[in-house]
Amino acid sequence: MARVEYEDVWKQFASQGAPAVRGLSLDIADGELLVLLGPSGCGKTTALRMLAGLEEPDRGDIRIAGTSVVGREPKDRDVALVFQSYALYPHLSARENIRYPLKLRKMSRAEQDKRVDHVADMLGIARLLPRRPSQLSGGEQQRVALARAIVREPRVFLMDEPLSNLDAKLRVHTRTELKTLQRELGTTMVFVTHDQAEAMSLANRIAILSAGELQQIGTPDEVYDHPANLFVAEFIGSPPMNLLEVTRDGDTLVAADGWRLPAPLTRERPAGELMVGLRPEAIAIKSEGHAAEVVAVEPLGSEVIVDVRIAGKALKVRAAPSVRPQPGSTVHLAVEPGGVRLFDRSTGSALH
């Protein structure tokens, strides 16, 4: 049982003015792959390090398998951490690196070697074992760091942006491998990243943080389709969600240049300053609809992103690869009612 719980955790560093982590509460199920997502400085790495035992919370509790681990040394928590820089021991061979945690636990030499070989095979690095970290490529070092974590068979895997230093192609490839690996091993994993695409493809659930506060936690589909606030709406999705300021007029929402959008059905009728969110794929270019000027066309092969301008605001629209309007020409936009998200402009939170 390796359930992980954060309960109202606060952390402030003396050198900084604002708390790094504010009242974080999370419940991570056994065997789940949870991604902590957010921009730099949002507190996700601090939250991870507190779980590892490298930092201690000022307030609140952190529990693994139901027992509080606050105050306990990292080694007593039975967690493994893969660092962004891999943090391999430079003076030891790859084999010695992987062996190290086992050596500390005073396992028999034979048992150590058996486990090391097993993990090395699993990750395909068996032939790299005699080499030193300086003789390995970035991707190879990363696997050695992974191996060192896996060989311990910990209760929880902690990953601090382990893929950030890899080149794009390797990153995508390793991402898939990691996801498969985690599923096979069945161990709870907490994964930190700032890359929303990475989070979407890896996670069972994503926890989005900003300025130390949890913004939303949900499956990738949930946070994509129903972002809880403007921050999440803008952070998730590439290209990001289009945002327009609107006012309510009965069942319609009116944008600055007169564009009328169907309001989503809600029990209350929120009035006042409102913001509408439209995913690029929720807008379609049709023969009739609201007029917009084409600014640029980005052909991406499998689709086309059309940059348009409405009332001085730039919007991105997803279209089929054959749609190629000329820059400067006018196109007509239509919106599906199901694609409209409503937000309160002042608080930022979603309104349905």
Added chain:
Amino acid sequence: MTAAARAISGTGPSRRPRARPLEWLLVHLAFVAVSAFFLAPFLWLFGAAFDENATAYIHWPSAPTFNNFIRIFTEHDFGVALGNSVFVSVATMLLVVVTVSLAGYSLSRIELRRKDWITYGILLLQTMPLSATMVPIYGLARQLGLRNSYLGLILIHATIELPFLVWLMKGFFDSVPRQLEEASWLDGRTKLRALIEIVLPLARPGLGIAAGLSFLSAWAEVLMVIILVDQQSMKTVPLAFYEAMRNQGGYTEVQYGVIAAMAILYLMPVMAVFIGARRLMVRGLMSSTRGL
């Protein structure tokens, strides 16, 4: 929120700023011991210089006075020594900076197949212990008539730091891309002007180190001065200091106060550089294993 969590937060050795009281105490005790060992001599020096009846005892005089400082000028011709030292040190610095810039630049840009050998040779020369050259330089200087002369002092002081500084300047010039001076040659400048106007400003930190190091080295140099000078009119500060120390009558008559005053004045340029440009100074000294 458990009471246990609140109570034990902050334990465990960590590389983050959070230490147990015991660790803090032990570390600071060590600090006190180390500081005492390394600073005690200077504390004594400062007290003794202002004490008319200074002994080896470390204390601040009850009646501090500048008398010692006055005496070194009136009784020990310190003014002469000071003047000589300033002249020689400045002249050495100028000679060194010019020589070393030319040599470093030339070594950097020269195209020789065996260029590495020259660098290697220079590094080898740098390791030569000065104390081993005392005897031969005496003989050599005497035969060349360089003893008791400004020329001799300046030339030899300049040569001491030469190997290291040439190597240092070469390194700085290596980091200046050739295209810069090549472009200025095409513009019509002579090579020398290009060197002075274009390349040199880019190697400024190196020049700073060269100037500072050669000045301080000349200022502090004593081995060579012992060998080269025996006329009172030519002595430098280190030699005056050296003589004052050696001319003690009997063990208990060491004139601590007067010599301490000399030491303070001898120390001042070094201290000025230390306080003003410590990092640069350390960087320069570190690479030249000779130290001061």
Added chain:
Amino acid sequence: MTVAGAGAIGPRSTGLGRTLKRNRLYFAGLTPAALLLAVFFVGPALWALGSSFTNRALVGIDAANPRFVGLDNYTRLFGDPDFGRVIVNSIVFVVGSAIIGQFILGLGLALLIDHAQQRGFRAANFVYAAVLLAWVDPTLIAGFLWVAMFDFYYGSLNVALSVFGLGPVNWFGQAPMLAVIIANVWRGTAFTMLIFLGALRTVPGDVYEAARVDGASAWRRFWDHTLPMLRPIAALTLLSITMSTFGTFIVIQTLTNGGPSFQTEVIALYAYHEAFQAHEVGYGSTIAVAMLVLNLAFAVFYLRWSRARA
């Protein structure tokens, strides 16, 4: 320019004349430095060598007309019991001061200060500066300061000892070698401290954190990681400070001048004394040559080693 470059490393050697011509400005630029170095660095070495084959003296007939004596000085050197004593003293001094004192104290200080700085103890910077101060000041000053420190009645060392109830020590009389070693350690430790501090700082912090998560205690982290990572530079540093301590002159001369009765006579002092007190310049040159040869052997070894590392 490119033509010149191609010529210098082309398969067809263009000959000395062409090389000289192409690089003539650079050769000119090297001349002042080369001249100075030749006359005042290489020159003395050659002069010492030449003089070592004579019986040149400071005064007297042999000063005006030194005679060539072949290898007499060298045979005398190898049979000289005083020289044997001097070698032993030099070795003891180097081992005590450089290897035991400066190296270990420097390492300890580096570890202490690095640890303290990681913890945010700001006093560490003060201690660091204090250690540095002892190193940057002129050697003569260091000698003088320690003459006072070792003073029998009032010197700080004996005063400190009396605080702990220990009797005053007649440093220069009873423990001269220890005294010069202490003074030299005081002076030279900063160098090793700086080197080790630099080495410690190149270790990324998260290597230690990884060790913590893997389960290593503070002691284990030190033994398994800190020390092994310092090993390469430690060996090189040891060689370096051995070489520089070997030529110590001023510190010992001002404190004991080689005495009492030869107990602290190291090789540099011996050369000086033989030339200028016993007036035997030829013999003194021989000793100087011995020093230079020994130093050269070390230096070649050191340079080869440090290049291999780079």
